[in-house]
Amino acid sequence: MKNLLYLSGLLIFTSGNRNVGNNWSFHVPKEVTGEVGKSTTLSCLFSHPQKTHSGPLTAIWRIDHPYNGTVVFKCMSNNSNDLCKPTINRMNKFQLIGNPHSNNLSISIGNLTWDDGNKYYCRVELSSDRHDKYETRTGTQLHLAAPPRIINITIGFDQFRGYHAICIAEGEPAPSLHWTDPLNTNQEIRLTRPLMKHQTAMELHYLTQDGKYTCGATNSHGRVEASVYLFKFKSGNGNDIGPGLLLAGLAFKLLMLLVLLCSAAWYRNGERAQESTYENYEPKGH
């Protein structure tokens, strides 16, 4: 399932940054796809009129726009024996992996989050002279992909939906969800509005059977499933614990613990799960 994710090498190359009477040029991929939670590499190669350059050098990466976009990474090196020392490194997640003195400004970006989907532009400055500074105008679009992850699976009761099961999952492309109930009978399924970008939710209404309810989430990068158990209707002596439902089963408790841990991380990060780990509760991946 991961083989789809690193298309980066295939969709290359545009340069088009060649001015008349000037030998500057950049080679950058048009787009790169990375996986949320992992790292990716943005490649940037340049050539310049001075064949070799062993003096001071500044490497810069920015986002949004060429020339005036926000700088996310900047490093300076005094000479070719020096490491390029970062002076700007947003979220501390960038690393220059190319050798800038060999015309290679490639960087890696770690811990990819949805927020990293952007256009990236590399730039090099060999001196403060304006003829010694150059930047790619085309940039590299970073796309994010994510295998499906179930972020909440729960059973509730209300007068409108009866006993109902809710499954919320995220992924890119947004996963499609499917409930399997204990008897595989058809029940009303309604897609609820997605809570956030990259998320989908699916509800199963009017549950009438005890047992295991399994939610499967699928997108082009894989499939996961998670289950909840309903013990309500055949409760032996007919007495429920409380008016609500009795949910039991070790699997479910484990699940809820994970859900809680996940959602704690989720809410800490405000609107988005920025540090998704893609652990799933009952992964039965394909």
Ligand SMILES: *[C@@H]1O[C@H](CO)[C@@H](O)[C@H](O)[C@H]1NC(C)=O
């Ligand atoms: C670099 O530019 C000069 C003129 O500006 C030209 O004469 C030369 O052929 C160019 N070299 C290459 C490798 O494009």
Ligand SMILES: *[C@@H]1O[C@H](CO)[C@@H](O)[C@H](O)[C@H]1NC(C)=O
């Ligand atoms: C940067 O330049 C572009 C085009 O030149 C312009 O549309 C954009 O508003 C500028 N952005 C900032 C932050 O100045």
Ligand SMILES: *[C@@H]1O[C@H](CO)[C@@H](O)[C@H](O)[C@H]1NC(C)=O
């Ligand atoms: C580069 O040189 C300057 C001044 O000579 C010095 O202050 C700085 O520490 C040097 N940087 C590195 C990375 O060696």
Ligand SMILES: *[C@@H]1O[C@H](CO)[C@@H](O)[C@H](O)[C@H]1NC(C)=O
């Ligand atoms: C640029 O640097 C990256 C990272 O070290 C490396 O994988 C790549 O082969 C280099 N490209 C060239 C043309 O040297």
Ligand SMILES: *[C@@H]1O[C@H](CO)[C@@H](O)[C@H](O)[C@H]1NC(C)=O
């Ligand atoms: C990625 O995130 C993990 C967990 O939040 C953290 O421990 C790690 O240092 C981060 N790595 C990078 C390269 O940011």
Ligand SMILES: *[C@@H]1O[C@H](CO)[C@@H](O)[C@H](O)[C@H]1NC(C)=O
């Ligand atoms: C899961 O979703 C239900 C219904 O929307 C909500 O009440 C519950 O708090 C959520 N649980 C977690 C752990 O996020």
